[in-house]
Amino acid sequence: MSMRPETIPAGPAPALAVATRFSGRITATWWYTMAGVLFLEGTLVFLWVAAPTGHGHARTVTIAVAGMVWWVSTVPLLRRYRHAGSPPGAHRWAVLVPLLIAAACGAVVGAAAGLWMLAVVPLVQSALLLHWPPGLRVRVAAAATVLLVVLWLIDARGPAAVDIDARGGWLLGAFCLFIPVTTVLSLWWWDVLVTLDRARVSEANLGATRERLRVATDVHDLQGHHLQVIALQLELAERLLAKQDPDAAMAQLRAARSSVDEARQGTRDLATRFRSVPLLDELANAVDLLRAAGTEVEATVDPAADAAPAEVLGPVIRETTTNVLRHGGGRWARLALSRSGAVWRYEISNHASGEDPAGGGGSGLEGVARRVAEAGGAVEVRRGKQDFTVVVTVPAETVPAQAPEGAPGPPATDEEGR
Structure with a gap:
């Protein structure tokens, strides 16, 4: 054959x-999501370093080191987001330490570059990586975007704006506004996939449960009916024996045995139906x-x-x-x-x-x-x-x-x- x-x-x-x-497995999707967020953050750090601030080599190195430290501190927040199902108040130190690092690095970068926006962006980005409830996360993202726009306008009129050319300044500011929005959308998409995955698992479990309930119902209906009939026939045979009517009692016993055979055959037919x-x-x-x-x-x-x-x-x-x-x-x-x-x-x-x-x-x-x-x-x-x-x-x-x-x-x- x-x-x-x-x-x-x-x-x-x-x-x-x-x-x-x-x-597909959503595990792979999570790694794509995490890699995408880290790539955008790394690009932002590169723009910080490449922005012509005119402050010399020492401050450029300071910005690069602070930016890399902040970039690394977001990895635990992303890993925690994958598994956490609680609001950001739980596990205080697991959240507080990365946020403190983000605030410190932002202060260093902002002071070195002389820009308020750069001082706030790391803390805003790290805060958006927390597991906010869906409605609250949207409001936090909107408030953060408004804050960054205001700081961008302040920086555009500040003394540091003279040191940054027009093209570089607009690109840096636009990217600082782009990253939080993109991060929120990426995490929202991940949450949707998690919900769909749980729904698939629930559907499989529900299908198996329904099948078990259907089998249990069929067995209960079949055996319950026959056992009730047999019990009544045996009870009647017992009463007839007490009344000294053995022939009628024997007839009931034969009927009970016939009911047993019917129950056995019904069980076989039920099993055959599932095996067929x-x-x-x-x-x-x-x-x-x-x-x-x-x-x-x-x-x-x-x-x-x-x-x-x-x-x-x-x-x-x-x-x-x-x-x-x-x-x-x-x-x-x-x-x-x-x-x-x-x-x-x-x-x-x-x-x-x-x-x-x-x-x-x-x-x-x-x-x-x-x-x-x-x-x-x-x-x-x-x-x-x-x-x-x-x-x-x-x-x-x-x-x-x-x-x-x-x-x-x-x-x-x-x-x-x-």
């Missing part, structure tokens, strides 16, 4: 196409769930995957996908289903951040191993420093193992933990 692998794109589960598409999803759809659903949680997913599937034993691999795919979601998903995940001779091989790997994805508890993998072993297959689990891999191999023609008569059936798999 040919082994031309196909890949699963994002989109509705029933369709399986042949193009690979990786979902084609493997291609199972894999497409798994990819959609992982991508909805923000994980970069790559799936490679044999074109003849529908010929694989779905009654074995279907629950395995659902269980391993649930495990990846429950244990954080990580940055990436890879799924592969292929056939080699008379054996089907399913493999799922995900980024595990160097920790044990099994979490030290749960019986999900044990349930998977029992299910696969009953079909004559095997399960291999590999835990690496940065990845977690589960490999399942099953025969192309599965023959369920025969349990001894009277022996209890295999325990149900734990669909929520390893």
Whole structure:
């Protein structure tokens, strides 16, 4: 049989196409945002140094050193912004120290250049890097812009304006006004991406919760009805025996046994309904769930995957996908289903951040191993420093193992933990 692998794109589960598409991670977007803000600040420091102030080499060096110290002090504020979810009053020293550095460096630069705007810009820029509430941040940015415009007009009429040519002065002033506005827009865009990412994760969790509730409702309705009928029939049989009517009591016992058979058949039909999803759809659903949680997913599937034993691999795919979601998903995940001779091989790997994805508890993998072993297959689990891999191999023609008569059936798999 040919082994031309196909890949699963994002989109509705029933369709399986042949193009690979990786979902983006907002982590990379944050690094772009942070690098952009630092680049603009570095350019501003360069303009400070390059502005022809006419104060000599010593003051130029002073401006350069103070500007670089301030530039470095904004890095902790940016890193804190990525993770902080509280107003700027929390963790006082983590905020206060960079602001004091910005104020001191601004005073040095302003005194050396003789410009009020340069004395205030570092403190304004650092203050805008704090995690302000959305409405308050806009007002702070507007007030800072107005303040900088006023100082720009004052500097244009001050004694230092004579030392700066017209082109250089306007460029320096315009850039000082441009940086705070650009910073606010960049951080606002990052906040929007964080909100969207959380919404994707919530959507994936909500989908899994709705599916569990639907299954629980179906089982409750089915078993609740039959158990109530059986209880009534047994109660009636007990009363008939008390009235010395064994024939009628026996009829009720036969009816109760028939109700038990109906309940068992209904349970089988319900389980079959959930197991009857084609493997291609199972894999497409798994990819959609992982991508909805923000994980970069790559799936490679044999074109003849529908010929694989779905009654074995279907629950395995659902269980391993649930495990990846429950244990954080990580940055990436890879799924592969292929056939080699008379054996089907399913493999799922995900980024595990160097920790044990099994979490030290749960019986999900044990349930998977029992299910696969009953079909004559095997399960291999590999835990690496940065990845977690589960490999399942099953025969192309599965023959369920025969349990001894009277022996209890295999325990149900734990669909929520390893």
